[in-house]
Amino acid sequence: MNVINGNEIAAQIIEELRVKVASSAVKPQVLFIRVGEDPASISYVRKKQKTAEQIGIQSRLQVLPESITFDELASVIAIANEDKSINGILVQAPLPSHIDEKKIFNLVCPTKDVDGFNATNLGKLCQEVDDGFISCTPAGIVEIVSRSKIPTEGKNVVVLGRSLIVGKPAGMLMLKKGLPGNATVTFCHSRTSNLEEFTRKADIIIAAIGKPKFLKAEMISKGVTVIDVGINRIADNEKKSGFRLVGDVDYDNVMPLCSAITPVPGGVGPMTVAMLMSNTVKAFELSQKQSNS
Numbered sequence: 001m002n003v004i005n006g007n008e009i010a011a012q013i014i015e016e017l018r019v020k021v022a023s024s025a026v027k028p029q030v031l032f033i034r035v036g037e038d039p040a041s042i043s044y045v046r047k048k049q050k051t052a053e054q055i056g057i058q059s060r061l062q063v064l065p066e067s068i069t070f071d072e073l074a075s076v077i078a079i080a081n082e083d084k085s086i087n088g089i090l091v092q093a094p095l096p097s098h099i100d101e102k103k104i105f106n107l108v109c110p111t112k113d114v115d116g117f118n119a120t121n122l123g124k125l126c127q128e129v130d131d132g133f134i135s136c137t138p139a140g141i142v143e144i145v146s147r148s149k150i151p152t153e154g155k156n157v158v159v160l161g162r163s164l165i166v167g168k169p170a171g172m173l174m175l176k177k178g179l180p181g182n183a184t185v186t187f188c189h190s191r192t193s194n195l196e197e198f199t200r201k202a203d204i205i206i207a208a209i210g211k212p213k214f215l216k217a218e219m220i221s222k223g224v225t226v227i228d229v230g231i232n233r234i235a236d237n238e239k240k241s242g243f244r245l246v247g248d249v250d251y252d253n254v255m256p257l258c259s260a261i262t263p264v265p266g267g268v269g270p271m272t273v274a275m276l277m278s279n280t281v282k283a284f285e286l287s288q289k290q291s292n293s
Contacts (some may be wrong), residue, residue, distance in 0.1 A: 157202065
């Protein structure tokens with residue numbers, strides 16, 4: 001049984017990117033846009049900036065008040081879209097409830113959409129076009145599967161969850177022609193009847209349903225690979241913070257049955273940041289090609 005070390009794989013990717021960026025006289029630049037003072041968003045953006053610095057990617061941070069209007073935020077994005085020194089733009093989610101996130105994501109120029117949330121990039125994923133950007137968590141899942149040499153061709157993949165950010169793109173990546181890919185994919189969600197009938201037949205399960213310890217041992221078959229995308233806080237009086245992080249998988253009971261599994265924390269999470277940096281370097285390289293053509 002293989003417990004997949006996401007921290008280790010992410011470190012490999014970061015080092016590969018560092019070497020690549022070091023060889024370029026001009027450095028990639030990414031803009032982080034944060035709205036409000038949500039503690040989790042502050043922490044996430046700080047980690048992304050730190051990783052960018054480690055690689056040699058220049059980063060800017062624009063902090064906007066929580067009271068900002070949709071039109072004001074749209075104006076900030078429009079200015080960044082036109083700034084040729086910026087290769088990647090990331091609008092940190094979640095946004096305040098009065099702002100439509102989907103509309104905001106679609107305002108980011110597709111060639112700078114390093115989060116991969118723009119409809120154009122989601123369309124390119126469906127069309128299997130290489131110059132698009134894949135949203136970072138699904139891209140991280142693919143790297144985990146690829147670098148862990150987990151076979152996907154002809155396998156049954158069950159995706160628990162259908163979000164635009166994780167579930168749908170993760171399933172499309174497993175479905176695409178090539179490797180990793182060539183799998184038979186089933187999407188399951190909150191309205192799926194007889195869920196266990198699908199999960200028990202799965203060779204690979206991608207759990208992205210947002211419910212702590214949702215996937216139980218009785219729902220799987222021996223030898224399955226489980227990729228746990230969930231990050232859930234549950235109360236734990238033994239922790240100084242008063243909580244601990246768990247995934248969407250009942251890890252302690254599911255793990256002994258698996259051929260491979262990602263833990264939480266230390267599995268998919270670190271890969272998301274690494275793939276954001278990979279997308280930023282890719283955006284930089286595409287912009288350099290365009291300017292030289």
